Amino acid sequence: MSREYYLQQIKQLESDFSCMAEDSFELLTKSLKSLASEDIELAKKVMEESDSMADREIELENKCIELLATQQPMASDLRLISTVMKMLTDCRRFSRLAWDVSLITIRIDGEPLLPQITDICEMYRDVLSMVEDSFKAFHDRDVGLAMSMGKRDDVVDAQYDRIRRELIEVMICDPLSIDMASHLSFVARYLERAADHACSISSRTVYMVTGERVKIR
Amino acid sequence: MAVNIRYLKDQLGILLLWTCGALTLGIMLMITLYILWNGLPIISLGFLSADPIQGGKSGGIFPTIVATLFITIIALILSAPLSIGGAIYMAEYAGENTLTRLVRFGADSLAGIPSIIIGLFGYLLFVSYTKLGFSLISGSLAVAFMAMPIILRVSEEAIKVVPESYKHGSLAIGATKWQTIRKVVLPTAIPGIITGLMLGMGRVVGETAVFLLTTGSVAQIPTSLSSAVRPMTVHMYIIATENISLPYAFGTAATLLIIVLIITLTSNYITRRYFVKLGGRR
Amino acid sequence: MTGTIIESRNLCLYYGRSQALKEINMSIPEKSVTAIIGPSGCGKSTFLRCLNRMNDLVPDVKITGNLIFRGGDVYSKGVDVVRLRKDIGMVFQKPNPFPMSIYDNVAYGPRIHGIKKKGDLNEIVERSLRQAALWDELKDRLNDSALGISGGQQQRLCIARCLAVGPEVILMDEPCSALDPIATAKIEDLMRELKSMYTIVIVTHNMQQAARASDRTAFFLMGELIEFDDTKKIFETPANKRTEDYITGRFG
Numbered sequence: 001m002s003r004e005y006y007l008q009q010i011k012q013l014e015s016d017f018s019c020m021a022e023d024s025f026e027l028l029t030k031s032l033k034s035l036a037s038e039d040i041e042l043a044k045k046v047m048e049e050s051d052s053m054a055d056r057e058i059e060l061e062n063k064c065i066e067l068l069a070t071q072q073p074m075a076s077d078l079r080l081i082s083t084v085m086k087m088l089t090d091c092r093r094f095s096r097l098a099w100d101v102s103l104i105t106i107r108i109d110g111e112p113l114l115p116q117i118t119d120i121c122e123m124y125r126d127v128l129s130m131v132e133d134s135f136k137a138f139h140d141r142d143v144g145l146a147m148s149m150g151k152r153d154d155v156v157d158a159q160y161d162r163i164r165r166e167l168i169e170v171m172i173c174d175p176l177s178i179d180m181a182s183h184l185s186f187v188a189r190y191l192e193r194a195a196d197h198a199c200s201i202s203s204r205t206v207y208m209v210t211g212e213r214v215k216i217r
Numbered sequence: 218m219a220v221n222i223r224y225l226k227d228q229l230g231i232l233l234l235w236t237c238g239a240l241t242l243g244i245m246l247m248i249t250l251y252i253l254w255n256g257l258p259i260i261s262l263g264f265l266s267a268d269p270i271q272g273g274k275s276g277g278i279f280p281t282i283v284a285t286l287f288i289t290i291i292a293l294i295l296s297a298p299l300s301i302g303g304a305i306y307m308a309e310y311a312g313e314n315t316l317t318r319l320v321r322f323g324a325d326s327l328a329g330i331p332s333i334i335i336g337l338f339g340y341l342l343f344v345s346y347t348k349l350g351f352s353l354i355s356g357s358l359a360v361a362f363m364a365m366p367i368i369l370r371v372s373e374e375a376i377k378v379v380p381e382s383y384k385h386g387s388l389a390i391g392a393t394k395w396q397t398i399r400k401v402v403l404p405t406a407i408p409g410i411i412t413g414l415m416l417g418m419g420r421v422v423g424e425t426a427v428f429l430l431t432t433g434s435v436a437q438i439p440t441s442l443s444s445a446v447r448p449m450t451v452h453m454y455i456i457a458t459e460n461i462s463l464p465y466a467f468g469t470a471a472t473l474l475i476i477v478l479i480i481t482l483t484s485n486y487i488t489r490r491y492f493v494k495l496g497g498r499r
Numbered sequence: 500m501t502g503t504i505i506e507s508r509n510l511c512l513y514y515g516r517s518q519a520l521k522e523i524n525m526s527i528p529e530k531s532v533t534a535i536i537g538p539s540g541c542g543k544s545t546f547l548r549c550l551n552r553m554n555d556l557v558p559d560v561k562i563t564g565n566l567i568f569r570g571g572d573v574y575s576k577g578v579d580v581v582r583l584r585k586d587i588g589m590v591f592q593k594p595n596p597f598p599m600s601i602y603d604n605v606a607y608g609p610r611i612h613g614i615k616k617k618g619d620l621n622e623i624v625e626r627s628l629r630q631a632a633l634w635d636e637l638k639d640r641l642n643d644s645a646l647g648i649s650g651g652q653q654q655r656l657c658i659a660r661c662l663a664v665g666p667e668v669i670l671m672d673e674p675c676s677a678l679d680p681i682a683t684a685k686i687e688d689l690m691r692e693l694k695s696m697y698t699i700v701i702v703t704h705n706m707q708q709a710a711r712a713s714d715r716t717a718f719f720l721m722g723e724l725i726e727f728d729d730t731k732k733i734f735e736t737p738a739n740k741r742t743e744d745y746i747t748g749r750f751g
């Protein structure tokens with residue numbers, strides 16, 4: 001087999017990306033945890049780690065560009081690298097969303113949460129499994145799994161809608177809780193965005209494997 | 218330490234080769250200078266333009282010069298077309314098979330046959346059998362046999378050495394094989410062919426034994442192809458061995474040498490001019 | 500969009516006993532650049548040489564199948580090979596200008612096909628050199644020896660020489676492999692310009708060149724045509740795994 005060095009580089013790129021991906025949604029999980037348990041220390045930590053994610057993203061992006069310039073990848077290798085470059089953005093989004101959630105935890109500053117938080121945590125369970133599966137589909141090149149994201153996103157969208165409406169009702173009934181309700185509303189929005197990113201990752205995975213462009217949402 | 222020995226051996230080798238080259242050059246120079254030293258004083262306009270008197274004891278060598286030149290030209294006219302044509306055929310059309318190998322072997326053998334045998338053959342065939350007698354034409358015909366194999370082999374090599382890429386380039390434009398040969402291969406091979414011709418000429422000019430048996434030895438200016446003539450080499454032989462005039466023999470030898478020199482220089486000049494026209498790169 | 504100019508049907512070639520080309524079926528579209536890629540010894544140059552019957556020069560070659568050009572089989576009896584090679588010209592791997600002047604090189608083709616008038620020849624030489632993007636560079640040196648110009652210029656001169664006889668198809672056998680990157684780029688630009696008037700078929704072992712310069716690409720492997728498709732498709736999403744492996748450097 002020829003081009004040993006090149007193949008090694010590609011494998012290394014993929015594994016580095018997988019690491020970064022895992023870390024990014026782990027951050028999201030931690031941020032939710034910090035919100036649910038109102039752990040400000042944890043929230044601060046999440047924000048720090050999220051900042052360092054930005055550097056990792058740039059590093060990996062540079063690696064991709066270096067491979068493009070020096071190795072002239074073709075066909076499936078080329079699709080892999082261009083897909084990874086785009087997914088880096090999605091990864092970064094996850095860590096950024098985690099940052100946003102942690103900021104909210106700090107802003108809430110220990111005030112009691114509304115009961116809707118349970119719904120939000122349940123929504124997150126679905127979102128997390130979507131995100132995990134989207135990366136799994138990428139790693140395993142599983143087109144079927146990737147295509148199934150569409151339906152799951154519909155479920156998450158429905159959940160988001162319900163939570164939002166409930167929170168608006170709460171705001172109307174109890175004006176003192178407008179602050180808290182709007183914070184939680186934002187959190188739900190962030191989670192819905194995360195699910196959208198999982199869909200985007202899946203459609204890129206399909207392109208990488210088959211060369212076809214499909215819309216998954 | 219080992220490096221020094223290798224360096225020494227290297228230098229020794231170079232010295233050895235240099236010595237061989239110098240020796241070769243030296244011997245050649247010695248012979249040439251000896252002849253010129255002894256012969257140049259004899260050469261004068263009178264010597265070159267007068268007829269020999271008293272069998273060559275005095276006078277000049279004009280008829281012999283004429284004889285040598287005529288024989289050379291006629292022999293070339295006879296042998297060149299055949300040899301060059303044969304070379305083209307063998308190099309371009311025949312390919313490698315038993316026939317071409319035989320022809321090449323035959324040519325090499327012919328080139329190696331002692332000239333006295335060719336002379337005898339010439340005597341039997343041209344002088345006796347066909348009744349051409351001792352004449353210019355008999356001598357030219359016989360000596361053509363000696364020039365032919367040289368011209369053939371050298372021309373064949375010159376043609377074979379023309380790069381295939383030229384031929385492919387020509388054929389790929391839609392030229393026929395003969396057009397390719399005429400317009401690309403031959404022009405490129407001309408320097409080599411001229412070399413062949415020069416080598417052939419050199420052989421002819423220097424022949425003695427063949428002429429002894431075919432041209433006769435009358436030192437007269439030929440009036441027709443059937444006149445008997447005496448080429449310079451034969452003249453040298455006669456006046457030297459029959460003790461007529463050693464100085465004049467040297468004079469004749471020097472003249473011959475100078476003629477050969479002129480031929481070589483001219484062909485070099487022509488070849489170089491041609492190279493420049495081709496592009497100077499080979 | 501464009502028609503087929505040369506079609507090979509079940510073309511097989513044998514060097515003595517060994518089979519070098521196996522059932523090649525390929526339709527080459529006209530007025531475009533078709534690239535043929537593949538590892539060494541896969542038969543791409545052999546196939547190219549079939550198109551203008553240059554394989555006739557190789558001893559012990561047997562060809563079966565059909566090669567259709569302008570409605571007739573190139574290998575049928577009675578085909579005028581000399582005429583064929585006027586219509587299908589070839590440029591070789593190593594530039595091979597004749598040891599003559601630049602003018603004589605370009606005029607060689609027209610002259611052997613019977614054009615003698617100086618005026619006509621001048622016109623043809625200028626037109627061909629212009630098409631090969633050499634006129635400005637060499638117009639003052641037409642009587643200089645062709646062997647004195649650079650390698651890249653020599654190769655373009657060979658292209659001009661080819662164009663001078665007015666072919667329909669130009670075959671190029673690894674034309675840039677002996678040239679530096681700048682000369683290579685000039686020839687690739689030239690191909691792009693020429694394809695509006697001529698069909699170009701190029702054999703190259705440089706995949707990036709095939710990707711840059713061609714409209715369609717054929718992948719040969721061990722005498723077989725594995726895949727033949729639009730260049731974009733071959734290099735982004737090849738259908739055949741062997742094509743993919745070759746293009747990504749997994750072998751070859």
